[in-house]
Amino acid sequence: MRARALFLLLLAAPLALAEEIGEVSTVFKWFGPNDRIVVEAFDDPKVEGVTCYLSRAKTGGVSGGLGLAEDRAEASIACRQVGEIRLKGELKDGEEVFKERTSLVFKTMQVVRFLDKKRNTLVYLVYSDRIIEGSPQNAVTAIPIRAW
Template identity: 40%
Template sequence: MIARLLALSLLIPAATAAEEIGKIGVDWIGNDIVIEAIRDPKVGGVTCHLAYFDRSMLDRLSQGNWFEDPSNSAIECARTGPIDLSGIRRGKGGEDVFREGRSLVFKSLRVKRIYDEENRVLIYLAHANELTDGSAKMAISTVPLLDEDRDPLPPE
């Protein structure tokens, strides 16, 4: 069963690629905070910066948990060009923008996009997704839309 889940998790691609733009050492054993730029693949003109904790090999050895990183993350998104909403999925459940494994099989760090049509705001939520236990660790960022941003579809 675990082998099938592992194989399945390797076959599911991330929603988009992230570009590492910074790495800050936080202690003497090699733990780092990594900062990645994530461009929304369906909404050109929005870039999110995601920061998360990356455990070192020494920390993994001393803690005894080889295959898991913490779920903590921070996110900030900004308008970086013209915005086109014609390709996004609408609805309260949102849509995955980015997904990265945080353990061997059971945990991932995700960024979801939700469009608040009434207030004309894109909401980006970074959160952990776990197979067995949910996590309350999350971070949120918003990108307000301007009048010139195209929104060709009527609200659902």
């Protein structure tokens, strides 16, 4: 019963999928892939006309290659208007628009969206969390909602 409820919950709240734009190597590893910084793009699933670009560290080596390493918490984000902005439903402050696992079990990187109604601006925040202890490191970007 719990598995069914979890499955239905996942279907009800689709998140954006990232497309890798490019990467640079930062540390050479003798075995396994190098440590690197990746740049990914994703479209906001509820706001047509907005694309976000996320850069973040990916740990290499044998453990990184096997998906067992924990990636660093640092990330940078830049969201841009790439077309006419159209809202696809009601926006909730702090709504998660992107989430990716950054360790085997306990750590994720996520992007949440806020609507600053007073300034007619969309605000996106990227941060990393862990079940027991998250990180205060974060980055923010904002897009004024204007006619295209």
